[in-house]
Amino acid sequence: MGSESRLPADRRSVLAALGSGATVFGAGCLQRARNLTGWRSTQPVTFRIKTLPTDADPYALALAREVASWFRAAGIETTVLPMAEQELMRQSLLRTEFELFVMRLPEKFREPDALTTLLHSRFADAPGWQNPFGYTNLDADEAIERQRRSAGAERRSALESLQRTIARTQPFTLLTVPDDIRAARSAAGPNWQATDLRSPVGYLRLAGEYERSGEETVLRVVSTDRRATTNLNPLAVEFRRSGVLTGLLYDPLARRIDGRLTPWLAxxxxxxxxxxxxxxxxxxxxxxxxxxxxxxxxxxxxxxxxxxxxxxxxxxxxxxxxxxxxxxxxxxxxxxxxxxxxxxxxxxxxxxxxxxxxxxxxxxxxxxxxxxxxxxxxxxxxxxxxVTEALVSNNIPPVGSGPFAYVRNTPRESLRLERVDGHFSTRETAEFPDWIAEPAVDALSVQVVGSDVTAVETVADGEADVTGTAVGAATVPRIGRSEAAELLVRRSDRPYVLGYNTRRTHLDNPRFRNTLARLVDEQFLGDHVLDGYARPAVGPLQGTEWYPDDLEWDGGNPAVPFFGREGELNVDAAREAFREAGYQYEDGTLVGGGP
Amino acid sequence: MSLLTVLTNVVAVVLVLHLLSLGVVRRLAGRELRRGSLRENVRAVGPTAAVLGVLLVANGAVRDVGVELSWLIGLNITGAIHALEGAFVADLQALATPELTAYFSFVYVFGYVFLLTFPIVLYALHDDTRPLAATLVAYALNYGIGLVCYVLFVAYGPRNFMPGAVESLLFTNWPEVQHLTSRVNENTNVFPSLHTSLSVTVALLAVRYRAAAPGWLPIATVGAASVSVATMYLGIHWLTDVLAGILLAAFSVAVGARVADDEHGDGTDAIGTERAPGAGLEQFRR
Structure with missing residues (x-):
């Protein structure tokens, strides 16, 4: 942002002025120089948004560019920088080397208590998906602690207050909640429309309902995310997306099955x-x-x-x-x-x-x-x-206890897991539903391809059963035309967010962030970038029982309404808001830090 | 498997192109290509070929290492390139028609492989060793310098940076080919365009040694121009990558020709060129 170099630059220019004009180095002159260096000069506000390339995520880059164009319209020079998923997570979650990022929040933040690690100030310095924003707000802290210790109406009131606080102070702006689009091979057997591919249990259901063939039956998944082929460490922050594969390799004490927490290893x-x-x-x-x-x-x-x-x-x-x-x-x-x-x-x-x-x-x-x-x-x-070896080991081969065991991997290309014969979940005494107790597949393979279009074609060609990673809306006609593949569209729980690094100048100011959020038209993003396969929302708990009514979307964002209509920014209104927040404009550029 | 199908297709089509071109070149040259020189040539350029071979194998082997290293020390210049040239590629794609897309896709995959392999066959059959030696040295320089650039610079192509404005025409029209391209390259390796640099290298060598195979010059020129445009038209490379590729080609050919003259030039002027005292563009103009 350039703000770090502000003072030295000023000193340099003063020194240069002193030297160049063959000034008489009198005491009065030096006094004047000292006076001058005490003042800061205005600096343009500039941002860089880090995000994923289109190959890795069908929408992230388009969303970031749309946001950047609104920011630019409001006089903030904004650039977009794409990078590999592993690198993006390393830079933004581990090293906090970012100003803004566009990423999808992990699934786990649908659980209200998970917001503890996402937003409590205690985790502002911690790595991973622990308050990557560096957000510190005592009201939020208090509400988070209160919801942890309470139940019923009191917990609800704590959570509602927390969500109102974050909707106003915007540690991140929720851009849109996408629908997950996938292609699946119809003949594979499972009732695809009813399966949930977001969790290991969903994959167990697929394995249970798969059409058994004569020889070895393999559930073949095609993915655009190659990280699982090089790292299977459940603790490795920058390699995990949904935890599906590690969830099949390792058993927890309890799993959520059909919405209920059910004893598993216990x-x-x-x-x-x-x-x-x-x-x-x-x-x-x-x-x-x-x-x-x-x-x-x-x-x-x-x-x-x-x-x-x-x-x-x-x-x-x-x-x-x-x-x-x-x-x-x-x-x-x-x-x-x-x-x-x-x-x-x-x-x-x-x-x-x-x-x-x-x-x-x-x-x-x-x-x-x-x-x-x-x-x-x-x-x-x-x-x-x-950092300990446990957090950075690639953990290959992994030794787990889960229903599937590791067989082999080819880095960046493929991964193969095989079903474990006699796993406890298949014992009669375990009393699990049939689709867990009687798995139909012998193995699960993951094939990595370069982009979502290729993933869809691989399914259409019958060489894979389902796209493990969600594909972009642009592939929908392709899936529709294919005779072998069917289209799966499911609401997802992983919103795209614009994360702010609140440790940086300007972004540390909640009013500034609130104004930035008002430059974003979430409805427009969903309609135009995601072709309508999305819905706008305000907070990460949207759609759950813990979500307050007054944050429901009603034709616009109730907390940080867009300055404008239909994606068209009302520049005058935006400028007025920034001026009220203490900023100024010079030649149409937003500047801060002046005298 | 899809990868195998694509690979078989490429090999088959390139073979056919080779046979066709040998006929055309022989006709245009108006004389028989001399087979007798093959063994001699192979012996003469053996060491150079070995270096190129090692480089190619190393290129494949260290690709993963290169990518890791690149993310550690490389400079992400995607934004800078975009700031430099803006929406040039998007404007170019505004001219897209299904026929052009088919043509450029064909050129990008089949034409490129043909363009790279054919000169080796052609020059190996020629009685002067210099064209073959220069070609091998120039290829090795292209790959070597390209590899270093890929480690130093991380950049995504326009298709990955400007979704909506730039379409990934190759992969949307022909998704299977990505099975092949993702095996041999990374989507962060776009600066410079090796497709461009190697094709232009071939064209510049064809100019330099046009006396050796006059019929080859028009094919190589059209081919190189098509490949260069194709990389941008298909949304894979930026204009900046292509220009850098052309520079790399010019440099590689200049060095390659000089090395060939020094190593294999015997004073006799077998193909109607003489050793240039000056370096630079003079080499290509003759």
Missing amino acids: TSIDLVDGDPPAARVTLREDVTWHDDEALTAADVAFTYDLLADTTLGDDDEDAEVPSPEYRGQSSLVDDVAVVDDRRLDVTFADADRGVVGRALTVPILPEHVWRDRTDTAAIGGIPVGT
Whole structure:
């Protein structure tokens, strides 16, 4: 933004003026120079939006360019910079080297308690999807803490107040909520229209309903995201999108099945009301890891310890390095005590029993593999930084306990998982629905292609069963024309957001962000960039029971209404708003920081 | 598999083009191509060919490493290129017709491979070693310098930067071909355009050694021009990439011709050119 170099530049120019004019270096002159350097000169406000190229995401770049054009119309020089998904996440989530980004929020932020790690100021310095915006607001903090400890009407009121606060102060602007469009091969068998491809359980349903063929039956997924072919570490921030594949490789204690949190690796979870609440967890019998080692309660306890601090350091001397990906869940657990091989007692942190269930959804990791990954990560034997091996290991081959096991990968091209014979979920005693208990596929393969069009064609050609990553609206006619493929359109829970780095000048000002948000026409973005396969919304909890009525979309954004109509920015109104916020215009350019 | 189908198609079509062109060139040259010189030529340029071979294999092997390294140390210049040239490619695509798209897609995939392989066959059959040696050296320089640029600069092409304004014409009309292109290249490697630089290299060499194969010159010129335009028309490259590619080609040919003259020139003037005292464009003008 150039603001960092403001002072030195001024000093330089003063020195230059002094030197060039063969000025007499009198005391009066130096006094004047000191006076001058005390004043800042105005600087144009410029931004750069980091986002994904079209190959990686069908809409992100088009959205960013549309936003940039509105910003430019309002006198803010804005450029767009595309980069690979892994790089974008590294720069914006790990290193906070960004001003603005356009990305999709992960699925997990539909759970109200997940907003804790997204927006609480305690996480403003933490890596990953933990407050990447650096947002700090005491009202929001208070509401977040209150919702964690309460239930019913009180929790609702805390969450509504939180959502109103963030709608006004805009740590990020929700651009649009896209529909996920996919192509699926009709003859594959499953009732595609009813499947949910956002979760591992959805894939288990596919595996259960697949049309069995004579020989080996393989569920073939084609994807535009190659990251899973090079990294299968559930804790690696910049490699995970939805966690579907790692969710098939690893088992959590409980999974959400048909909307209900159901014991999975556990046979029973007995919640004990108390202050704080606790649970007695009993694991299933005879569960083994994919390398045939037994899975015991010790592995579960180890996992929670590791997620809370991947160094496993037990003294208070060393800094903790928690897993960013599961910080929300692990922060809900206070202590895990092993009772015997199959039983353990979980003591939760100070939170309501309605909230703590989320803590049971983390992937359970094998102690005998991950115990060695607690040291500081090194390159060629030389430790680099403070991050632990657990967070940066590519974890290939992964040793999990899930219904599918890793077989092989070709980096950037393909990945193959095979069904585990005799997995506990297929035992009669487990009493899961048929589609889990009787899987029809023997293996699952992921093929990586260059763009969404190619992904759709691969399905149309019968060489894949479904596009694992969502494709762009421009491919819809192509899917429609194909005889072998059918079109799947589902509402998604992952909105596109324009994230602000509130640590930067101008963006640290909530009024400025609020005004920026009013330069964005969400309705127009949905209609024109996403061809109508989208709906506008204000907050990430839209469509859930926790969403306040006064934030519902009614022909416009109720919190930060667009300056203009139909995508046409009313420049005068925008300028007026920026002037009111303390900014000025010079030759049509927005400037700040003047005398 | 789709990749295999595409690959087979490319090999078949390029072979046919080779046979056709050999006929045309021989006719235009008005004389038999001399087969006797093949063995001699191969022996003479063996070391150069080996270097090129190693470079090509290394190129494939370190592609992944190059991409990783590129994200670590490379400069993302996508925005700068766009600021420089604006919507030129979008304007070019405004002229799109189905016929042009078909033509340029064909040129980009088949024509390019043909354009690169044919001179090697052609010059290998010629009795002077210099054209072949110059070609191999120039190719090696193109790949080597291109590889370094790809590590130093990260850039996405217009199709990835201006969705809506620029269509990814090649992949929307012919999606299968992406199975092939995504194997041999990365979408961040666009500056400079190696498609352009190698094709223009071929054309400049055809000018330089036109006495060796006069019939080849018009084919190479039209081919190189078509490939250069195709890279932009299809939304894959920026104008900046193409211009940089042309510069790279000029440099590579200048060095290649000089090396060939130094190594293989024996004073006798077998193909009607003489050694140029001056470097630069003089080399191509003759």
